[in-house]
Amino acid sequence: xxxxxxxxxxxxxxxxxxxxxxxxxxxxxxxxxxxxxxxxxxxxxxxxxxxxxxxxxxxxxxxxxxxxxxxxxxxxxxxxxxxxxxxxxxxxxxxxxxxxxxxxxxxxxxxxxxxxxxxxxxxxxxxxxxxxxxxxxxxxxxxxxxxxxxxxxxxxxxxxxxxxxxxxxxxxxxxxxxxxxxxxxxxxxxxxxxxxxxxxxxxxxxxxxxxxxxxxxxxxxxxxxxxxxxxxxxxxxxxxxxxxxxxxxxxxxxxxxxxxxxxxxxxxxx
Amino acid sequence: xxxxxxxxxxxxxxxxxxxxxxxxxxxxxxxxxxxxxxxxxxxxxxxxxxxxxxxxxxxxxxxxxxxxxxxxxxxxxxxxxxxxxxxxxxxxxxxxxxxxxxxxxxxxxxxxxxxxxxxxxxxxxxxxxxxxxxxxxxxxxxxxxxxxxxxxxxxxxxxxxxxxxxxxxxxxxxxxxxxxxxxxxxxxxxxxxxxxxxxxxxxxxxxxxxxxxxxxxxxxxxxxxxxxxxxxxxxxxxxxxxxxxxxxxxxxxxxxxxxxxxxxxxxxxxxxxxxxxxxxxxx
Numbered sequence: 001x002x003x004x005x006x007x008x009x010x011x012x013x014x015x016x017x018x019x020x021x022x023x024x025x026x027x028x029x030x031x032x033x034x035x036x037x038x039x040x041x042x043x044x045x046x047x048x049x050x051x052x053x054x055x056x057x058x059x060x061x062x063x064x065x066x067x068x069x070x071x072x073x074x075x076x077x078x079x080x081x082x083x084x085x086x087x088x089x090x091x092x093x094x095x096x097x098x099x100x101x102x103x104x105x106x107x108x109x110x111x112x113x114x115x116x117x118x119x120x121x122x123x124x125x126x127x128x129x130x131x132x133x134x135x136x137x138x139x140x141x142x143x144x145x146x147x148x149x150x151x152x153x154x155x156x157x158x159x160x161x162x163x164x165x166x167x168x169x170x171x172x173x174x175x176x177x178x179x180x181x182x183x184x185x186x187x188x189x190x191x192x193x194x195x196x197x198x199x200x201x202x203x204x205x206x207x208x209x210x211x212x213x214x215x216x217x218x219x220x221x222x223x224x225x226x227x228x229x230x231x232x233x234x235x236x237x238x239x240x241x242x243x244x245x246x247x248x249x250x251x252x253x254x255x256x257x258x259x260x261x262x263x264x265x266x267x268x269x270x
Numbered sequence: 271x272x273x274x275x276x277x278x279x280x281x282x283x284x285x286x287x288x289x290x291x292x293x294x295x296x297x298x299x300x301x302x303x304x305x306x307x308x309x310x311x312x313x314x315x316x317x318x319x320x321x322x323x324x325x326x327x328x329x330x331x332x333x334x335x336x337x338x339x340x341x342x343x344x345x346x347x348x349x350x351x352x353x354x355x356x357x358x359x360x361x362x363x364x365x366x367x368x369x370x371x372x373x374x375x376x377x378x379x380x381x382x383x384x385x386x387x388x389x390x391x392x393x394x395x396x397x398x399x400x401x402x403x404x405x406x407x408x409x410x411x412x413x414x415x416x417x418x419x420x421x422x423x424x425x426x427x428x429x430x431x432x433x434x435x436x437x438x439x440x441x442x443x444x445x446x447x448x449x450x451x452x453x454x455x456x457x458x459x460x461x462x463x464x465x466x467x468x469x470x471x472x473x474x475x476x477x478x479x480x481x482x483x484x485x486x487x488x489x490x491x492x493x494x495x496x497x498x499x500x501x502x503x504x505x506x507x508x509x510x511x512x513x514x515x516x517x518x519x520x521x522x523x524x525x526x527x528x529x530x531x532x533x534x535x536x537x538x539x540x541x542x543x544x545x546x547x548x549x550x551x552x553x
Contacts, residue, residue: 165366261375
């Protein structure tokens, strides 16, 4: 009966759900516009939103071309982080010995300033996509690892006892109970990872000298700032911002597909 | 001694099995004691003390006692999830149906029921087909593709029972299977279980704190004292099925069991009060 009540709430349509965010962004942009127009701010320091929009319009082709390498880095980096993070989490979960071996290194890897590592990796691997991927993976695999390890460990011990009486092997317990149970947590980890992946891409690109015409949005932002083309830098940052949001919600959508049970009302938990 | 006249009337018994059952009980718990480490302390809690109980093949043995009398420990010993500190546990391979249904939320009802088959490396299609056949037989038809969250408490217990049946183990250990259900659903489920076991005869050890449930369902009822648990009385239930909770015989047995439970009450662990125990006292 409790379930019936919990399920009765209808899902609101998408446009209505996006409304608060749209309103907030509009308000912030409006305030920004007013501040710049009325506050006599130097346009080189802070361009007004309409100038950024203009720069976006005029440089759409350039920005799109620069989005491509950045998007590639982020998507591939996240994929690598998911594979390594998920793999390391399973290894840690299955073996206390590996937990003692991997966990301290994983934590340590997060304590090192990433800009330093980026510079070192580029010195070592050159200006290709490889050092950038390494930087993004390095930043992103940690949230995936931690959330997945917790998710794997959160399985009800009674559940494992039950599987044991059904003669499940260690591998089968993992496959039927622990891995699916950890999936929502792992995807949450990926969502956290995604937001930092964009930062990682920026840092990695900042450390790179230009090799091609389009070196990525991070590189574009730095180049524009150096050239005092501030409104184009803001336009590039805006594209990066929208890209991160799109990625985030794509993953949220994937989660609903992959782990629909995590979104149902829990109903009778016991 | 566990073999005499304990087989339910309407469960058709394979004559070969019946012959075997006379010599070797399906469940044999002899003078078993078990303690587990105290939570948060260095001491030990005695869960079972000199517990002796047996069940013949295809017999439904109900173990009834107050909360915390070591009933769950008993089932875990039977299922091989723990080893007893002393005494002998000899049982046929057992499958556990835990107190909570523990259905996996990412599987459909039929896939949950077929879990044991999948673990036994049957193909997905074959496992589903076999589980679906039982769904049909046991009143779950139409709910094959439902997720556990979409099922009522009674339905979930049924699916959990089918999962336990499909383990193929000759011995089923049911831990308070209907404890979380409302009275009406519980009565329905008791009828359902009697019916299901009529179709798929197995040896069953049913743990419950509901005396009435024990008497309505079981061939034999072992009344267990408060912790540390030991059998203070065994009652043979020779009544024909289906039984109603309002039958005078059921009521009389219920009174009897409740009296035994009341007199067994909490007691110091060192008092060897075994006067009420009839079965296996000499072991």
